[in-house]
Amino acid sequence: MPTPKVERLRIEGVTKAFGSRLxxxxxxxxxxxxxxxxxxxxxxxxxxxxxxxxxxxxPLSAGTITLDGERIDGLPPEQRGFGMVFQNYALFPHxxxxxxxxxxxHAAKVAKREISDRVDSALAQxxxxxxxxxxxxxxxxxxxxxxAMARAIVLEPALILMDxxxxxxxxxxxxxxxxxxxxxxxxxGLTTIYVTxxxxxxxxxxxxxxxxxxxxxxxxxxxxxxxxxxAGAFVAAFMGYRNLLPAQMKExxxxxxxVLLADGQQSLRGRDRTDGAAEALVAAxxxxxxxxxxxAAAPDAGGxxxxxxxxxxxxxxxxxxxxxxxxxxxxxxHARTTLRVRPGDQVRVHxxxxxxxxxxxxx
Amino acid sequence: MLxxxxxxxxRLTERLAxxxxxxxxxLALPAAAVIGLLFxxxxxxxxxxxxxxxxxxxxxxxxxxxxxxxxxxxTISKTLRLALPAALLNVAVSVPIAHxxxxxxxxxxxxxxxxILPVTLGTVLVAQGLIRYFGPAGWFNQALVAxxxxxAPLSLTNNYIGVFASLIITGFPLSMLLILGHASGIDPxxxxxxxxxxxxxxxRFWTVSFPLMLPGIxxxxVLAFVAAFAVFPSAVMVGNPSGSTRVISIAAYQAAFERFDYxxxxxxxMIMAAVELAxxxxxxxxxxxxYRGATSGGKG
Numbered sequence: 001m002p003t004p005k006v007e008r009l010r011i012e013g014v015t016k017a018f019g020s021r022l023x024x025x026x027x028x029x030x031x032x033x034x035x036x037x038x039x040x041x042x043x044x045x046x047x048x049x050x051x052x053x054x055x056x057x058x059p060l061s062a063g064t065i066t067l068d069g070e071r072i073d074g075l076p077p078e079q080r081g082f083g084m085v086f087q088n089y090a091l092f093p094h095x096x097x098x099x100x101x102x103x104x105x106h107a108a109k110v111a112k113r114e115i116s117d118r119v120d121s122a123l124a125q126x127x128x129x130x131x132x133x134x135x136x137x138x139x140x141x142x143x144x145x146x147x148a149m150a151r152a153i154v155l156e157p158a159l160i161l162m163d164x165x166x167x168x169x170x171x172x173x174x175x176x177x178x179x180x181x182x183x184x185x186x187x188x189g190l191t192t193i194y195v196t197x198x199x200x201x202x203x204x205x206x207x208x209x210x211x212x213x214x215x216x217x218x219x220x221x222x223x224x225x226x227x228x229x230x231a232g233a234f235v236a237a238f239m240g241y242r243n244l245l246p247a248q249m250k251e252x253x254x255x256x257x258x259v260l261l262a263d264g265q266q267s268l269r270g271r272d273r274t275d276g277a278a279e280a281l282v283a284a285x286x287x288x289x290x291x292x293x294x295x296a297a298a299p300d301a302g303g304x305x306x307x308x309x310x311x312x313x314x315x316x317x318x319x320x321x322x323x324x325x326x327x328x329x330x331x332x333x334h335a336r337t338t339l340r341v342r343p344g345d346q347v348r349v350h351x352x353x354x355x356x357x358x359x360x361x362x363x
Numbered sequence: 364m365l366x367x368x369x370x371x372x373x374r375l376t377e378r379l380a381x382x383x384x385x386x387x388x389x390l391a392l393p394a395a396a397v398i399g400l401l402f403x404x405x406x407x408x409x410x411x412x413x414x415x416x417x418x419x420x421x422x423x424x425x426x427x428x429x430x431x432x433x434x435x436x437x438t439i440s441k442t443l444r445l446a447l448p449a450a451l452l453n454v455a456v457s458v459p460i461a462h463x464x465x466x467x468x469x470x471x472x473x474x475x476x477x478x479i480l481p482v483t484l485g486t487v488l489v490a491q492g493l494i495r496y497f498g499p500a501g502w503f504n505q506a507l508v509a510x511x512x513x514x515a516p517l518s519l520t521n522n523y524i525g526v527f528a529s530l531i532i533t534g535f536p537l538s539m540l541l542i543l544g545h546a547s548g549i550d551p552x553x554x555x556x557x558x559x560x561x562x563x564x565x566x567r568f569w570t571v572s573f574p575l576m577l578p579g580i581x582x583x584x585v586l587a588f589v590a591a592f593a594v595f596p597s598a599v600m601v602g603n604p605s606g607s608t609r610v611i612s613i614a615a616y617q618a619a620f621e622r623f624d625y626x627x628x629x630x631x632x633m634i635m636a637a638v639e640l641a642x643x644x645x646x647x648x649x650x651x652x653x654y655r656g657a658t659s660g661g662k663g
Contacts, residue, residue, distance in 0.1 A: 008612035057555050079556035084559040090552035094574045103570070151560065163561075 002189035004033030014063035038206035046215040083152030091136040123155035232363030240282035263329025270356025278360030288336035289355035295346035413630040446591035449530035465546040478536040490600035527599030545579025623654035
């Protein structure tokens, strides 16, 4: 893998206000050269704002951005030397693919001969060598995305910024291009900051994930960490913990907790991730960690930590079905099972205690 | 899905659709008929009339008469001298302003309203205002004299300057709004992308914004020119209608309503149309030379 062009990007206390609304509030992040960092969060969390601030397209309200010790937050975008890939690609519609890719090299006054060589190799990198003469409107969405990539990487930027680059593509293309992005990142030793609201994209691409909520980062960690050890209910919800059951603390002992679910009757054991002070809690469980048993066939199956429920919705998903079931107290459980259940069936839902995370509700 | 009538034949709509005709297009027929009746027929009638000179002398007699008479012939250059610089100036000033205003800017609506006002007032009112304001006894000249900037009032009306000013006042808003309307439709991310690729403001303007604005600029230039070329009220009111601003429409008016030579008037109208078409041809030709390729955005 080639050596990255930067050693360290440091974002400190970055705040961005739009009128009285704070889109970013004291955002800190350090990125090492060659790293692939994903900024993940729901829309309006400030992730795109951060990217635009990095690119120089938005001025900061407070804070500093330094690249290898040099402050860059006052520089206009054209002097930062970062590549950016936009959500809508933002290709130049009046220029051919070749001229689009060459645009930055022309701006940098690179020699003609070299421009031609570098454009050829960038187009080859993104497998678009045969499309050099076409105009953006003649290309498919996936091809346009690859032109946008080529246009950014041809400059060998210190940092490449991507703003939800795959969100306008269909599911199959998205996974294909995801692999391609990761390949380019590795081959070129790029330092990448990638904004997305799609957790699977962040998990599969990034070396490190930053989860944002209302302009602040709530967790920074490797994909494994944020996936298995979410820092709070918000991150858990984002990481596929679809069951977030309202609960109150019954007892806690040595990292394990027993809680009472919404109706106050059903108790559930799990791992205590509260700070001990919170009143309102949630028990977070992934659908794939729940096990379904048919109540009639196995009335005692699953031992304790079982919630009786009635199947309400069944969605066929190939190998298995996704089941939504209602339990006492208006509790909804989302599970996956290979059982052939139908709406109206009585089931017992077993929840392995090790897979239950108990969080403060507002965490 | 194709639905069939009981007889098994496709419905008319679908047969038309198969030919690439949408039934809705038929709604344009009445409008086309009106254009035919109110524009194309009178145009052809006038064209025919222009080849039937009142004094006889062959079908081209009127045209020969116009071009052989220096006083008449000079109306073409007099009108072009007014219309071309006015149209170019209107567009040239509109482009940078529209470029700045294409993004949401505070006060944009107020500015748009202010711009529309002169258009709604009409040329006669503007011309009257000009006489009052720029005339020898007008505020402008009085202020200049009072400030000691000039010894005697400048002659700003009843000459070329007056007509030119009137063309700017009524023509600029139109160019501005046309160009702005087109520029607002350009994806702002495209210019931002150019910035991240290392292009400074000047380079961004000339390599990205200007080419993308060009279709709007061309339309604005053509319309501004055509409107200015047909100048009549202000040429009479704030110009010198027997001398430097005897524009071609005055020549046509005098032929028709002072000499009652409708044939000659039609001839002058046809010459006007030919000059306009020639200029439009040059503008469109220049535009396609300046820049080729699709101007509309891609998918997504």
